[in-house]
Amino acid sequence: MATTLSSTKTKSKQQPCLRYSPRWIGAGLAGSMMAGIASFYGGLPIAITLAGAGIVGAGYALAIEPRRVQLNLHELSFLNLPVGLDGLTIGQLSDLHLGHHYSFTNAYRAIDQLLSAQPEIIVLTGDLVQNRSAIRHLPDVLQRLQAPLGIYAVPGNHDYWEGMSYIATILRDHGIRLLLNRHWLVERHGARLLLAGVDDHWDGSPDLKLALGGAPEHDFRLLLAHCPDIADEAAAAGFDLQLSGHTHGGHVRFPGLGPLCLPRHGWRYDMGHFQVGRMQLFVSRGVGGLPLRFGCPPEVSLFRLRRVGG
Numbered sequence: 001m002a003t004t005l006s007s008t009k010t011k012s013k014q015q016p017c018l019r020y021s022p023r024w025i026g027a028g029l030a031g032s033m034m035a036g037i038a039s040f041y042g043g044l045p046i047a048i049t050l051a052g053a054g055i056v057g058a059g060y061a062l063a064i065e066p067r068r069v070q071l072n073l074h075e076l077s078f079l080n081l082p083v084g085l086d087g088l089t090i091g092q093l094s095d096l097h098l099g100h101h102y103s104f105t106n107a108y109r110a111i112d113q114l115l116s117a118q119p120e121i122i123v124l125t126g127d128l129v130q131n132r133s134a135i136r137h138l139p140d141v142l143q144r145l146q147a148p149l150g151i152y153a154v155p156g157n158h159d160y161w162e163g164m165s166y167i168a169t170i171l172r173d174h175g176i177r178l179l180l181n182r183h184w185l186v187e188r189h190g191a192r193l194l195l196a197g198v199d200d201h202w203d204g205s206p207d208l209k210l211a212l213g214g215a216p217e218h219d220f221r222l223l224l225a226h227c228p229d230i231a232d233e234a235a236a237a238g239f240d241l242q243l244s245g246h247t248h249g250g251h252v253r254f255p256g257l258g259p260l261c262l263p264r265h266g267w268r269y270d271m272g273h274f275q276v277g278r279m280q281l282f283v284s285r286g287v288g289g290l291p292l293r294f295g296c297p298p299e300v301s302l303f304r305l306r307r308v309g310g
Contacts, residue, residue, distance in 0.1 A: 018261045073301075153178050181199050185218060195224070202264060224244075
C-alpha cells in the first residue's frame with residue numbers, strides 16, 4: 001500500500017496543479033459567440049443588458065456567496081456500525097485558508113454554527129492557513145473549539161507550504177491531535193472507533209499501512225485525509241468512512257457543467273457524498289479559499305452516524 005502511494009505521488013509531480021473542465025471551456029466559447037452575435041444584431045441595449053448581467057453575477061460570486069457559510073447536517077447509515085457508536089456526531093471543518101479575504105469571518109461563523117450543534121468529535125481536514133502571516137492568528141481560531149471526545153487534525157498542502165512545523169506546535173498546544181500516518185482509539189458506550197489520519201498527498205508522505213500499524217481491536221474505521229483521491233486505497237484498506245476536503249467543490253459550479261476546475265489529487269471525487277466500494281466518502285466544500293464562489297457556498301458539516309439492520 002505504501003509503495004503504491006509513493007509511486008502515485010512521484011507521478012503526480014509531473015501533473016498540472018489544476019485541471020479545468022472542457023465543458024466549461026466549451027460553454028465559455030459558445031457563450032461568448034452568442035453574446036457577440038446578440039450584441040451585433042441587438043445593438044447597444046442588448047450589449048448593456050449583457051454587461052449588466054455579467055457585473056451582477058461577478059458581484060455575487062465575489063462578494064456574497066463566498067461569505068454564505070452553511071452548516072450542513074448529514075446522516076450516514078452503516079450496516080456494521082456497532083450499537084455504541086449509533087448516533088455519534090462528528091463535526092468537520094476543512095480548508096479554513098486563514099489569510100484569504102473573508103477567511104477569519106468565515107472561520108468564526110463556521111465554528112459558532114458547529115458548536116451550536118454540539119458535536120462529540122471535531123475533525124480538521126487540512127489547509128488551515130493560506131499564508132505564513134496568518135499562522136500567528138491560528139490560536140485565536142483554535143481556542144474556540146471544544147468536543148467531549150476530542151479534536152483531531154490532518155495537514156493540507158498549504159499547511160506544508162506556509163510552515164507545517166509551526167502549525168503542528170500550535171495544534172499540540174491546543175490539545176488537538178495531529179494524525180500524521182497515525183491512529184487514535186475513541187471509545188463510546190463500549191464500542192471502539194479507530195480514527196486514523198494520513199499525511200498530505202501533495203507534499204507529505206501518506207502511508208495507510210503506517211497509519212494502521214499496531215491498531216488494537218476496534219469496531220469501525222474512520223479516515224481523515226485532506227486529499228479525497230486516496231479513497232480507493234482507503235476502501236481497499238478496510239475503512240468504513242473517509243472525510244476529506246481540498247477541492248472546495250471547484251469554487252464555481254453550474255448544473256450540467258459541474259466544477260470549473262479541480263486541484264491535483266481531487267480529480268476523482270470533487271464534492272459531497274460518494275460510495276467507494278464498501279466505504280463512504282464525504283468531500284467538504286470547505287470554509288475558506290479563494291473568495292470566488294458560485295453555486296458552491298462554503299460549508300461546515302455535522303455527521304450523525306446511524307446503525308441500520310441487525
